[in-house]
Amino acid sequence: MHSRTVTWSLLSALLLLALPWLLPQVMPAGQAQFWIANILGRAIVFGIIAMSLTFLATYGGFISLAQMMVAGVAGYTLAVFAEGAVPRIVGGLGYGAAIPLGLLAATAMGLLVGAISMRTRDIYLLMITLALAMGVFRFIETNIAWFNGYEGIRNVVGPSVLGMDFRNTFVFYHVALGTAALLYIGIIYLVRTPFGLVLQGIRDNPRRVAALGYSVALHRTAAFGVAGFIAGCGGVLSTIYNIGISPGTIGLGGTVNVLIMSVIGGLGHPIGAFIGSLIFTVFDTFAATIYDRDRFNTLIGLVFLAIVLVSPDGAIGIGVRLRRLLAASRR
């Protein structure tokens, strides 16, 4: 990594950390709190889920539409086992136990998706992961005994962190930010390990990787497991943020939204997920002001179409091109 990149990353991390104190300086306190929790916080949480898709796409060349569903598995596991959730399905576990259980379930679901789709690539993979996601969604939506069907499970309030309530905006924001940063650093580290290199080898030429004696299937499945864990972290955070979970979260809309975020941001680098989710969240929140609340889907659909048609590498790609253009004009 260039030392300049490191400096920039550190600076932006510091800025993000300090935002809860900086924002109230420039806007009323209530609005600052709204921006921190419901725009930045929400963008980070969705960004984590989108990053699990971007991770698979960037380093493995897999576009999986199952990531929102995998996040939902974590959220539902948490909601089913956490004490205090309404209705009580199993309950009895504190958040200290229910959250790891949720992450475990998401990782397992990630591995399962990887195993089922093991022998497919490209658009076949897209189709199959979408079908799997919708299958799980329909099952959850129609199952009352385990998931309370259409209504979902409410009142998942979240734990206290070191005596601080999770419902506190600042606490939630910093936990989400910390989680995202750790996962991001983890991915950057992982892709430099032998595992990461083999994964990128599979993306470029699976036959050669197989010829070198690596198990393509095993590495692929493991990558889906890692992505499952990442999505699970996002799923747990979003369930706590939403004080519960219902099937709509993981339906076709939710699934496509995660894809939109990833593509708008750019599938070339994990950071694209967060850029995309921030753009999406801002649009989502202010659609009523920008265009027309009722027609939000048209708006975001057109943005998505424009990105795919004009700049397939997303906002990152636009940034790179702009920089090149500037450099060229300076010369």
Added chain:
Amino acid sequence: MDVRITRRATLLGGASLAAGALAAPSIAQNAPIRLGGLTTLEGPFATGGQDAYRCVQMELERVNHTVGGRRIEFVRESSNAQADVALARARKLIEQDNVDIILGPLSGAEGIALRDYSRTLTGKTIVNGSSGASDTTLRNPSPNFFRFSTDGTQWMAGLGKHVHQTMGIREVAVTAGDYAFPYAQVFGFNLEFCRLGGRTTHYWAPLGTTDFTSQIAQINRSNAGAVVVVHGGTDGLAFMTQYAQAGGSKPLIGGSIMADQTMLSARGPHRRVMVDMISGGPIADVIDDPTWNDFVARYRRRWANEGGFTSPSIHAVNYATNLYGILHALKAVNGDLSSNQQPFQHALAAAEITAPTGAAVKLDHNRQAISDIFLNKIEERGSTAQVVAFGRTRAVNQTLGLPEQQFLTLGSPSRDNTGCIAS
């Protein structure tokens, strides 16, 4: 509008914050009251949501957007009938748009999500729009959530009794969606019907079922004297059409959202079987009541040329009823929302109002409406079919007259807890 306020506030910056905290109460009396509307304008329930805003707008225009000497600013938001989206919009209304009161949401899961959110608020109030899940107010109620409309179980009041005693039917087949709203409705029907000695067989179909032919084949072969149909929207239309196609001839008893103009406005074979269908609910197209006739007339005048129905929908009436509650309480406190809205909330809890249907409404100790429920029949009048009220059960409470403790021990309605209890 919103943008301008934001910019000005930003320019003034931090300095005004400290001063504002002290100056606020005196200014507050002259500042407009900000009322946030939350309904469903995206997805399959969009029609009901649009109609709800029609009636809210109409009633706000009627009071000239002023109550207790203060202007009301109405800030619209919309969700897609999903709990997490409703929650995100409610947060935006409260935190970004600074509304004082939220009127909404429309559907059951959203209602429960907003009820939970309202508990985390101080000095803000959420008044229901049209969501009808019983648990929103029955179990773990929130002190900041009020509902002047009745719930899905209440809507069936009087129906079981009518089927058993007046129609003389002893055994029915119940076909219903396999999710919370139909559970609540079936529960309400069975509570009366089974207590009188009636027998029921249940046929559940998952939400989104559009092919009922196998189920209809089973029902037509059974001994049931009538069919109780509790499906919503698309599923309901599918059932009725296929029932007509299969030559079904048993009398039909409908859930509250079956007898709906969206179903009746389309011509087709389902209309034939739906004429004479009996149902229960908080409204009808034709109610012999001057308040209702006046409301419908105003609705038609205002919206006839702007996409309105021939008569306001169930969601629209529920939103209007809840708005009446808000306006009544605001008037009672003279628009005073200070002291964390305590006086306002007390006024809400004590409000006794008349709904657009002419039904008297008051709240119980869980801030849930006690109101009138109509027994309806679908009649062919001219070239259109209409829902005509022929009976009225007054002051129906949330437990349908059972002592609350006994009702609560029955547990939440589900496919295994259908409310069929012997007396």
Added chain:
Amino acid sequence: MDLAATIVLNGLTLAALYFIVASGFSLIFGLMRVVNMAHGAMYLVAGYVGYSVFEPLYDHDLWYAWYAGLAAGVAFAAVFGALVQVLLLGWMQGQELRQALVTIGLSIVVADQLLAMYGGTPRQFFAPDAIFGSTRVPGIGGYPTFRLVQIGVAVAVGVGLWLLLNRTKLGMMIRAGVDDRQMLGACGVNVPLVGVAVFSLGAALAGLGGIIGATAQPLAMGADGRFLLISLVVVIVGGMGSVTGTALGAVLIGLAEQIGQAMFPTYSVVLTFVIMVVVLALRPQGILGRA
């Protein structure tokens, strides 16, 4: 016994509808390698456009109302499909993933605009009395005639597609284009035009499905996602790009859905996906797909 027969017949009639819709999807995929994620949106567009032609005529009790709606819906879908291919997909030939993403974006916009225009009220076509009543079927008794018509239409579509691909010049060109585009172009065939024809035909089949489907079951928002999903599953199970495979997939899924609903309603949804996962594990290319 006759209940079992009814359920099987129901499964077959449902399969017929699924086949009509999925065949267009399978055609476009098999011949052009485009996963048309807007297939469901085309179903919906045809349904609504057809309905707006159908409704005023039906109100005047004109016998041809349904046929006019059918023709309008199918024609509109065909034109819509051709436009999509010409304006959006044609110039990114070979970039399969990008094409899939474009169609996803398209379907979001189309569904939302339909909601804006037609609202959320469910709508339903009513076929002419001749095919809408009930017919006596041996062993079952009265059975909705239209559901039998569905089977007839599906068979006609299947046979028609087979004839088109195997017995006509266009079919020959299409099949040659799949094997070697450049060679076909070198022979003087206008390859992009063949692509437009295929896409248009696939979309027209989605449109046909839309009208037939909206006569058998109500048409509402959300049907696009549902029928896209059904197309995906049917094609994954039956085999990518094979007409016979699509038919087999449709029959399997249709039967599974009906039998599941009759025997264990709560878990019936899962049965479909269990079939899909089992097929994927044993034959990733689908039962009749080419490896």
